[in-house]
Amino acid sequence: MKKLHKILLSSTFIFAIATVCTDAAFAAAQTVTLSVPGMYCAVCPITVRKALEKVAGVSKVNVSYENKEAVVTFDDAKTSIKALEDATFDAGYESKPKN
Ligand SMILES: [Cu+2]
DSSP, rough: HHHHHHHHHHHHHHHHHHHHHHHHHSSSSSEEEEETTTOOTTTHHHHHHHHHHHTTTTTEEEEETTTTTTEEETTTTTTHHHHHHHHHHHOOOOOOOOO
16 A cells, blocks of 8 residues: 555656646747738738737737738747637738748
8 A cells, every 4th residue: 555655646746747847838938920921011011910919928929011921929828820810810811820
């Protein structure tokens, strides 16, 4: 019984470490480059930028009209690439992550 107790304790310990590491990974800032092909004039990038900045968890947005892309830094514990795509779509611009 004593041995089993020890095993349970150590697995709890490992689980605790794994949980801490997972949480830290989830809190990491991610950067994604979204292709936004629908931008057709100098005002479009401003609209796209404002739409992305409204998303909770987004910390930085850089939109290039010339490259037709938006570089977004976000907390992936608070938002997702899908949510970013939805935000630009709602503003009238389709976007998808570039690779
Ligand atoms: Cu425009």
